[in-house]
Amino acid sequence: MLFPAIRFNARSGARFAALAALLAAVLLPGAAAAAAVAAPGAAADAKPVYSDAAALGKLMFFDASLSASGKMSCASCHSPSHAYGPPNGLAAQLGGADMRSQGTRAVPSLRYVLNRTPMWSHAQAASMSERLSETDNAPVGGFGWDGRFNRLRDQASFPLLNPDEMANKDPVAVLVKLERAPYAARFKEVFGQNIFADPARAFTQAMYAIERFELEDPSFHPYTSKFDYYLDGKLQLTAQELRGKKLFDNPSGGNCAACHIDQAGVDGSHPLFTDFNFQALGVPRNPELRANADPKYFDMGLCGPLRTDQASDTSNCGLFKSVSLRNTATRQVFFHNGRFHTLKDSLRFYVQRDTNPAKWYPKDAHGKVDKFNDLPVALRVNVDTTDEPLTRKAGERPVWSERDIDDVAAFLATLNDGYVPKPKQQ
Numbered sequence: 172m173l174f175p176a177i178r179f180n181a182r183s184g185a186r187f188a189a190l191a192a193l194l195a196a197v198l199l200p201g202a203a204a205a206a207a208v209a210a211p212g213a214a215a216d217a218k219p220v221y222s223d224a225a226a227l228g229k230l231m232f233f234d235a236s237l238s239a240s241g242k243m244s245c246a247s248c249h250s251p252s253h254a255y256g257p258p259n260g261l262a263a264q265l266g267g268a269d270m271r272s273q274g275t276r277a278v279p280s281l282r283y284v285l286n287r288t289p290m291w292s293h294a295q296a297a298s299m300s301e302r303l304s305e306t307d308n309a310p311v312g313g314f315g316w317d318g319r320f321n322r323l324r325d326q327a328s329f330p331l332l333n334p335d336e337m338a339n340k341d342p343v344a345v346l347v348k349l350e351r352a353p354y355a356a357r358f359k360e361v362f363g364q365n366i367f368a369d370p371a372r373a374f375t376q377a378m379y380a381i382e383r384f385e386l387e388d389p390s391f392h393p394y395t396s397k398f399d400y401y402l403d404g405k406l407q408l409t410a411q412e413l414r415g416k417k418l419f420d421n422p423s424g425g426n427c428a429a430c431h432i433d434q435a436g437v438d439g440s441h442p443l444f445t446d447f448n449f450q451a452l453g454v455p456r457n458p459e460l461r462a463n464a465d466p467k468y469f470d471m472g473l474c475g476p477l478r479t480d481q482a483s484d485t486s487n488c489g490l491f492k493s494v495s496l497r498n499t500a501t502r503q504v505f506f507h508n509g510r511f512h513t514l515k516d517s518l519r520f521y522v523q524r525d526t527n528p529a530k531w532y533p534k535d536a537h538g539k540v541d542k543f544n545d546l547p548v549a550l551r552v553n554v555d556t557t558d559e560p561l562t563r564k565a566g567e568r569p570v571w572s573e574r575d576i577d578d579v580a581a582f583l584a585t586l587n588d589g590y591v592p593k594p595k596q597q
């Protein structure tokens with residue numbers, strides 16, 4: 172019996188899930204950590220690892236009746252057939268009671284990161300010079316583009332109550348809908364017949380159920396990309412894909428792997444292509460976002476306005492969390508503000524931001540290129556100009572040619588799930 176201990180019940184916490192995933196990865200080197208946890212039959216007498224809470228959370232995740240409009244579920248924005256990312260190219264989705272309100276941020280994919288996002292932390296360097304020289308004091312972790320939630324159960328209430336999304340006016344409004352859901356009886360069986368008499372507890376349990384679904388359901392981490400099969404030695408990448416990987420890795424070139432980690436972990440876990448660190452990349456302002464019609468409005472990530480606890484330190488302004496690049500090649504919208512709509516434009520932005528800023532930023536009233544225009548002028552110093560490839564000067568040659576960009580895009584496409592390996596030819 173390999174895993175007598177790895178069994179979930181309604182009480183086991185997120186930490187246990189992470190630990191179990193780690194354990195499984197250590198014991199089964201090469202096997203995708205979470206997939207191993209979810210695999211039935213790891214031990215002969217092990218039940219399929221899926222708690223009652225997770226089963227309820229799954230029903231809630233797909234239940235549009237939990238929204239004020241009756242038309243929007245978590246899955247409307249986090250579409251399972253789009254790697255739990257947005258099903259369309261909208262910079263931000265439309266929601267609210269009338270389904271006409273626009274959010275302010277692009278929908279991230281929920282694949283891979285849910286059980287591996289570290290807790291938010293920010294070890295402050297003592298001095299400015301230390302801050303500039305050290306790299307290990309960067310803020311890291313937490314859920315959301317600004318890392319403002321540490322637990323999935325805390326995050327889950329946000330879209331349910333956000334007027335631009337599922338638009339319930341308060342937790343009780345959610346519970347009223349939940350009590351009418353076809354699975355309400357099951358909810359009572361799992362959490363207690365009188366659970367709805369205690370709204371605070373009922374809401375906590377409901378959010379917990381969503382969290383269990385997010386942590387336990389294997390569809391959040393299938394590890395079925397061509398790259399995963401490549402890491403397991405089951406196939407070879409094409410010459411073009413390998414060229415793309417080299418360009419992606421090169422520390423004095425693309426340098427992408429510095430933040431979008433592509434090495435397997437010491438425990439054999441497959442890489443997620445993010446380090447969960449925060450950076451200000453200077454992504455251009457996106458006029459597609461209605462909030463941006465107000466020239467005084469800026470989404471500054473870590474320093475607000477959505478996140479409020481880090482605003483006193485202005486060096487946090489403009490920083491957003493690095494995201495996983497798994498399945499990114501299937502997306503139609505990129506970066507926190509959805510400014511780009513093709514992968515290749517996103518890659519061009521990285522390598523041409525500084526060599527040809529006029530291509531990416533509009534001109535100001537004086538005809539000068541308004542570089543880093545999605546931040547107030549005084550805060551533009553926060554934008555990363557020290558990590559390759561963001562160090563160049565206007566007029567210099569970009570580190571990548573168009574052909575290089577094709578190659579990197581081909582490599583990133585190997586991160587799409589659902590690859591079917593061809594039978595080996597002998």
Ligand code: HEC
Pocket residue numbers: 232243244245246247248249264265266274276277278279280281284313314315316317323326327328330331335336337381477
């Ligand atoms: C209207 C679209 C929309 C709906 C509906 C929605 N989300 Fe999201 N989700 C987003 C956006 C946008 C973000 C990024 C939010 C931010 O950074 O503030 C996000 C972020 C998240 C994250 C953080 C991911 C990460 O890697 O940090 C989780 C988890 C999540 N959503 C789960 C849910 C759940 C559970 C529901 C249903 C209760 C839900 N979402 C409903 C749009 C949506």
Ligand code: HEC
Pocket residue numbers: 419425426427428429430431448449450451452454491492493494495496499502504505506507508514517518521522555558559560579
């Ligand atoms: C210094 C760290 C860093 C480096 C180097 C870096 N990235 Fe990123 N990447 C980030 C962060 C942070 C974000 C999110 C930023 C935002 O939305 O404002 C991001 C976002 C992205 C996105 C958008 C994904 C999505 O789902 O919206 C793509 C694509 C991407 N990076 C590709 C690359 C490529 C290709 C390279 C190499 C040329 C690279 N990155 C280098 C930190 C980095």
